[in-house]
Amino acid sequence: MPLALADFIQALPKTETHLHVEGALPYELLTAWDAARYPADPPFRRRDYRYATFPEFEGILLDNALPWFTTAERYYEATRVMFAQHLAQNVRYVETSFHLPVTQFIQVPGPEIIAAIRAAVPAGLEVRIFAGMLRSDLAGSLRPTIDQLHTWTGLAGVDLHGFETMPTERDTAAVWSRLRAAGKVTKCHAGEFDGPARVREAIEQLGVTRIQHGVRAIEDPAVVRLAADRGVTFDMCPLSNVGLRVVPTLAEHPLRRLLQAGVRCTVSTDDPLCFANSVTGEYAALAAELAFTRAELAQVAGNGWDVAAVAPAVRQAARAEIAELAKP
Secondary structure, three states: OOOOHHHHHHHOOEEEEEEEOHHHOOHHHHHHHOOOOOOOOOHHHOOOOOOOOHHHHHHHHHHHHOOOOOOHHHHHHHHHHHHHHHHHOOEEEEEEEEEOOHHHHOOOOHHHHHHHHHHOOOOOOEEEEEEEEEHHHHHOOOHHHHOOHHHOOOEEEEEEEOOOOOOOOOOHHHHHHHHHHOOOEEEEEEOOOOOHHHHHHHHHHOOOOEEEEOHHHHHOHHHHHHHHHOOOEEEEOHHHHHHOOOOOOHHHOOHHHHHHOOOEEEEOOEOHHHHOOOHHHHHHHHHHHOOOOHHHHHHHHHHHHHHOOOOHHHHHHHHHHHHHHOOO
């Protein structure tokens, strides 16, 4: 007898490849810390909440996250709970980024934050840690730190994030190229609040093969073909896209069309602090609101393992498990 849909989603060995540490702060930690300041059910965490603008979203995220993330120990406490929640959902591989400017705000070196996050990783979960930064950070006081990222052990790679309409600094491509030469993975947020030209820029000028979001690539078939031909992965976050009005509804999300066009897409949560979402919840929403079949859900799960930085045997085992679950 086939598994019920919820059981099927739970049983899939899943990955999460687009997750911001500060934006994934488990909200219950804030409520336990200061219930008067952080009530249990704030309006912005309700499923029907829509952020009016990116600055509004960013303001709420920072107002809730920055008071918590003041020490490396606080990163450990938050990620210990976060990673336990991943295991409970049968998520076995995570790529997560911490916001590099925080190292200046709280005067804690990045390697100490990485070590704290690494110490929180439980048995049964593989975690890769990225440094996230704004496009403008390469031209600011963080530049000396950025120029040392290639020496940081335990750092899997880097990511450009933040408000996408900000211009990309001219020498980003050279910096990203040097980091790749040192074995670091380079990512870029693109095709979320700006159009497909930013996806093209990320692929052709910055040389990345991991686009965070990529939603608006669908507006230009040539960019979709470029992504498919170059083997680029879009690490997508459907419920975030709805909450931030990138798409009007989940039913209108282009995820299926991108998959059908040959673009490898994964599914993650982005900032569950602000959206009250989960990986299993993302899969369930795709099934309920975008009519994803079990085969399509299995495809998304498998795509995550295709890009995961794991041993070939681990990837093959996860792929075989997914194939067995997806049998008609």
